[in-house]
Amino acid sequence: MTYNFKDIKSLTVDELKEWLSANCEKTYRADQIENWLFCQQVSSYDQMKNIPQQTRDKLSKAFAIRSLTEVQHLVSVDGAVKWLFRTADDHYIETVLIPTNGRFSVCVSTQIGCAMNCAFCRTAKMGFIRNLEAGEILEEIIRVNDYLKETGEINADGKQAQVTNIIFMGMGEPLNNLENVHRTCCTLHNQKLFNLGRKKMTVSTSGVVPKIKELVDRNTPCCLAVSLNSTNNEARGSVMPVNKIWPIEKLLEATDEYSRRTDNYVTFEFVLMKDVTCTPAAAKELIRICAPRRVKVNAIVLNAMDDPNLEAPTQEDVDSFLEKVRAANIQITIRNPRGRDIFAACGQLAYKKQQKVANADTESA
Known part of the structure; x- marks a missing residue:
């Protein structure tokens, strides 16, 4: 093709x-x-x-209309659904639906692969291939809507379900594809089309500082989430190479400007890693960072990865960390992992093209 x-x-x-x-x-x-x-x-x-x-x-x-072909979809024991889609130029992306009490959130990919090379993310192992067009990102959402219609899902009001929330947190760094992410958000926000409010769309970044400022300049209709994942430059730089270009001080300056100019909260995503980010010292540093700012923290326990140097903390460690942060009146929630059994949870989206093609051929034989 x-x-x-x-x-x-x-x-x-x-x-x-x-x-x-x-x-x-x-x-x-x-x-x-x-x-x-x-x-x-x-x-x-x-x-x-x-x-x-x-x-x-x-x-x-x-012009083409439909730009993605479904290769596979998997349903988790917890109800999450993951799709493997093939693009028109024969590459692959993954998309995840997370249904929760009548709300239907979709985690969309914005790039084929990723260049950020975060240690805790399987997508990083793919490398970067290309940006997705706005039409391809929108197609991910359209295909999920097709699925909801075909399966007869209903929303909290008892009506035909449609996608209610968009999370730009799948494969890729969204802000390194800001032009197409902006176009996508504008189409989704259009009252005549998808009619999604800006608070229903969240763009997540590993910390591409200049693009955070551009997001504000463009008035992109969305909320901002930042993968903080550590509280000092040494620890963050060891798992997130982006920190060596834009250290925490620069990142916080950008998020402060975002909050000031948009009057919105910023969500800090914080992966809890044993002896790295889930420690008493890390809790103390997180409090120092968050206390003077309008932020919320989403804590996520590390998923099993290919990196042998990173481990998930014990439940006792997680509970202790959360207790310390909450005692300082910081708004922090622990995100329950969804779709782990089908590798659909945070940091788990990845594929090997040759392996997938071989498997598909075997299945169709």
């Missing part, structure tokens, strides 16, 4: 209008086309019944 034209879902409505005008078509068709793509979630131009055949023919020659 060749990858020789853009997914139409990657275009903004203004870009689509510009294309229509340049091709002697009515620009008001742009709103109709976007309604078909994102509200009706069609997979073919032939399904766009109020679009003239001549227009559909031109569109089909210029």
Whole structure:
């Protein structure tokens, strides 16, 4: 399969209008086309019944619609669902659905692989291949909506379920693909399309400081989460190479500016690692960092990784850490891991292309 034209879902409505005008078509068709793509979630131009055949023919020659192919999906014992999707240029990404009491959150990938090389993340072992287009990221959400419809899931109001929350925390560093993440958030925020509030979308970063500032400048409709994962430069730099470029001091300056300019909380994600981040000293340092700031902390116990130098703390250590932090009136929650049995939890998204293709061939034989 060749990858020789853009997914139409990657275009903004203004870009689509510009294309229509340049091709002697009515620009008001742009709103109709976007309604078909994102509200009706069609997979073919032939399904766009109020679009003239001549227009559909031109569109089909210029743009693709569906850019992902489902290769596999797995359902966890706790209800989480993970998809393996193949892109049009024959690469693979993973997407995770996390249903919780009528809320349906999706952890989306923004890149194929990742260049950040965090020690506790399996995606890092893939290396970086390319950014995903906005249309490909949106397609992840559309495919999950398809699944919810096919399985008859209902929301808390007893209506047909749809994706309610987006977490840009799958494969890749979202802020290293900010242009396409911004486009995705704007489309999701559009009241005529997905109509998701900015508090329903969270962009997570390992700490790409200049892009945090750009996120504010662009007024991207989302919340910000930062993978802090340690409280001093030595420890953080040992597990997160990004810290050697933008140390904690610079990162905190950027998050302070974000809070000041947006009047929003920042969520600090904090992976609890034995003898690294889950220690009395680390708890004390975390309190020092969080006390003067408008932040919330999401603590996550380390998942089993390939790195033999990192271990998960004991439950006793975790409880002691949380008790110390909460005693200082810091808002900290422990995130219950979802989808561990299908490798869908935080830091577990990865694949080996040759192995997956071989397995698929065996299964289809």
